[in-house]
Amino acid sequence: MILTAVINAIEIKENQHLRNNLVPWEPRHNQPSETRQLRSDLGIGPARLRFESDLFDLFHERREPAEILEDLVDLIGRRYSLIAYIFYLFDDNRFLPIGTTTFDRAFDELGIELRTAGRCSWENYQKFVESVQLVRAGLKDWIGIKNVHLIDAHSYLWLLVRLPQKVEQMQQQGLQRPGDLKAAMITLAQGVINRVDNATGSQSSGL
Template sequence: MPSPEVNLSYPLFHQRCLQLNEAILKKSGQPFFSFEEGLPRDWENYKKKVCEEGRKRLAVDEWTEDEIGSGQIIRRLIAAIEIDIPNTDTTNNLIESGKRYGEQTRSHRSLYEALHDPGVTRSYEQLIYDLFKEKIPRDRAFQGFIDHAGKIYDYIAYVFFLYRPERYAPIKTTHFDRAFSMMGIPLKTARKCSWENYQAYLAALREVKKALELDGFVDVSLIHAHSFCWMLEHLVKETSGDLISIPLPEEVKVLGPVPTDRKNRDPDQNRRTPNGPIDYEAQHRKNIFLGRCAEYIAFRAEIRRLEMAGRPDLAEQVNIVSKNAALGYDIKSYDETGEERYIEVKAISGGNTRHSFYLTQNEWRTCTRLKNYYFYLVSGAKTSEPKIHFFKGSRLTEGHLTPSEYIASIPYARE
């Protein structure tokens, strides 16, 4: 089953990062730059410890098929859930344990109930055994837990977290629905416990993980993305109105003359910064993040433009297609008449009189082939008030292009 598509607003995500950093700095006196330092570590590192302790208590490698039906596997899973080690931060609050509101509210009560019926004990332990020994498809295992426990989302997700912590994550639906909303992710998980919804939830976490990596964080895991959402929802208040002011695209009326003083870029001129050599990998991540921000801003601007033109039907069809690089453009949109508009988005910086951007050979060819091809130049893509200027691709000529890189093809023959 392919992973569901999840769209995250990169510019909104960046603004939320800034807000969270401000909140963490105010609360702890230290900035937010790592999940392994300061308040994020103090608050969230327990999740790894709970998982490690839970897997240790499960001791899956020691399981044998002869144990199925004995109740031993269920008791091990109960122990892997009810983790509360005194005088440590290793306490499991990833699911409802029943401590606050009584045993009947604990999410894993079906495990206790199963121990009173030998037939249920056997079928439940067969399911648990098959999941952890990888003898059953995971979607069938998820449904099996629903059949035994009901749609108890936090309990089932926690079991899958114990099974493969690098791939699965726990969930508390109300908190994560709010966090996703704060980042522009249109996903609801509350009262929607199913394998399909869980996959969408995990896809959203992976998108957050990717955004964190592109925005400068290193060694980010899925559980770090989980922690980011949790801290965001707890420390940052949702604000009324939009954090990002989406502008209407402004057309460049006059494309200035081609400058005559251009020089080809010296490949060695930017190899160092005042503080030493450039970290090209980090710079590449920053460029991708900036591009994603610009892309989303242009996407939202197109929706707004068509809605204001009285074409909400076309606004609903605007789509980001940049994952298919072969197309040669980033957004498929429409003119007010319904004619398709192909948009290549470029994040730019600098003054208002001259801008430059990179253009691939495929983008240039597509620009010359499609008559309704546009360049959207987005400035201030990581600010709350970006700007968009656009012009039709047919106005760009070869005279505007300056070679900056070359491909060396060297044929040789063996002697």
């Protein structure tokens, strides 16, 4: 039952515009989907019981999250996006989804020395969340809005990488798009860069 509930919380797609994009779960490049692979890996034997026990303990706060994350890594491998999404479902004030390639590029843009790809662990995940919290603080200071949620900073980092890619793709296809949105993102990024530098004492190279 728990595995089924997790899969239902992942496979959300009412239409092309209303779908879960916080964890990659649909089939890509002729590869099985994340959820299909999860079903295959866990089956109905001891592995599934262990997985469901870990999640039961997590959501009922019976064990430390660090211990559970490391146990999940041992059980299903370093499937960072999937594991992070489960933790985000558990507590969206403390945890975040992750797409390692996109966020590593965003951190590089902001001069944050953190790499997440292939490094799924409790320590790395905590550093990831802490880095997004730094960006959140920068956004709050820059745009003057107090109520900036952690997921808002997460979305900003995603857009920082993906929006220029989308604009470039549209231009290559001969389509026109006003450049003010991209310019605003870059301006906002520069403000965040300055504030992240002040918080960490580092110097970034800018955009």
